[in-house]
Amino acid sequence: MSGNKSTPISQSIVANIQLGLPATVSKLSSKMRFIDKIAPILKEGGVIRDIDLIDPLTIKASGIATVNKTTEAFGGMLYVAGAVRQDILIDRNSIYETKQDSIVDVDEIDDLDATKKLKFIDIINAYKLLEDIFNNDDRPDLVIVDTPLMLERADSPLSDRIDVINLYERCKKTIENFWHQNKDKIYPFSEYGVKIASVGNKRFGAVVFALSDENIQYVNDKINDEVVGKINIHMNKLKDVGIKRLLKGVLVKRTRTAAFQFDGINKDNRLEPEVLRSMGLTGMHIKAGTYTPPLLVEVMGGVKDWDTQKLDQLAAEIISLTTFDQKKALPISLWYAKYALKPLEAQDNGQNALLKVYKGQVRHMLQSQDLEKVWKEDFDAFEE
Missing domain, CATH: 1.20.5 (Single alpha-helices involved in coiled-coils or other helix-helix interfaces)
Structure with missing residues (x-):
């Protein structure tokens, strides 16, 4: 037998926890102190803005939610993809469900690039329901969708994936046709048009990278010059702390970040369809309640289209529609639409x-x- 003494994994775990705990706590404490230090600077400089609830709230709103599920079958995959549009009327804080419309698609695909294919299918379905809204004269004031409004460079498929390319081109054409036909009926391109906003949780913290001398022209809100200078000085520390952690620490209930024109600060990440790039894409993060997660809100249009007053109004409507302060809470029209998709998710x-x-x-x-x-x-x- 060997004379070497073995060390069970349980002993290694205990030893490393005891040795590593003080260092971990020290690093976290340092980062939290930095967040506490820089939070007032961001607030006073206009990077974080307070939003007032609309009370009483009267609005016609629609939510368009999508879902897809797959299962392995016959050497590939079967999928079901569905989308629901739920219209609601809120009259002085009283909520009434009105019209509901839906699309369901069931078919087979191969498992290569399946995630991209299903993303394209979801976007196509969402735009079909959007198109139906504009085919009627009775339109909502605000439509909230859970899919992106535009595609990005990362969505582009490989050149040898013909089946994915066909679906990608179909998706681009669907987006292009919708905006060409309906742009003059949509806010802010039309003063009395329908507001269309996409909500999600991607690109959290991108606004911080917009706060540079080069990119400040693509920030829709007025930012104090002093803040830009301090952000640049502390950028390495910000990256060490974590931009996501920073904004989660300073974004409290009923607030939004400054808005930014995404295609301006990310010139390499080209938006598709190409013919719509000149419209621009503006994003901001909002937080409705103490427990609700921060959401990225994206709208078509750039700094020339969206000013602080318009963005505050949009944020106020979305936050006011988020009636429950819970981790899975969403604007009520979108929540109803997602709930209606439950039959497609049954196990x-x-x-x-x-x-x-x-x-x-x-x-x-x-x-x-x-x-x-x-x-x-x-x-x-x-x-x-």
Whole structure:
């Protein structure tokens, strides 16, 4: 037997926790002190803005939510993708559900680039429901969607993935056609147009990188020059602390960050469709309540289209529509739409219930060759 003494993993865990705990606490404490120090500077400089609730609230709002689910089958994947539009009317804080519309798509795809394919399908479905809104004269004041309004460079598929490219081009064309046909009916391009906003949680903290001498021209809100200088001085420390942690520390309930024109501060991340790039894409982060997560709000248009007053009004409407202070809370119209998608998410023994049934039906038709018989009917009749 070897004379080397072994060290069980349990002993290593205990030893490293005891040795590492003081260092971890010290680093976290230093970062939290820095956040406490810089938070007032960001607030006073206009990077963080307070938003007042609209009370009483009267608004016609729509939420468009999407969902997709997959299951492995037949060497590839079966998917179900759905989108729901829920209209609500809020009259002096009283909520009334009105019209609901929906789209459901069930089909098969291969598993290469499946995430991109499903993203494109979700965006196409959302834009179909948006198109339906503008085909009617009775339109809401505000539409909130959970898909991006534009595609980005990272969405572009590889050149040899023909099936993904076809779906990508179809998605771009859907976006392009919608904005060409309806831009003059949408705020702020039309003073009395419908507001369309996308909400999500990506690019958290991007506004901090806009606070530089080079990019400040793409910030929609007035920022104190002193703040820009201090941000530049402390940028390395900010990166060490973590931009995401910083903004989560300073973004409290009923606040928003300064807005920024995304395509201005990220020139390498080109927006698609290309013909719409001149419209611009503006983003800001909002936080409705103490427990609700920060959300990125994106709208079409740039610094020439959205000023502080317009952005404050939009933020106030979205925050006022977030009626519950909970971790999964969303603006109420979007929450209703997401709730309506629950049947597409139902589980049966760990599998998606709808796809489980669909998969069984597909297998039955393949085994029984019913489809082949239908295809051959015309040929048989012709031969006779």
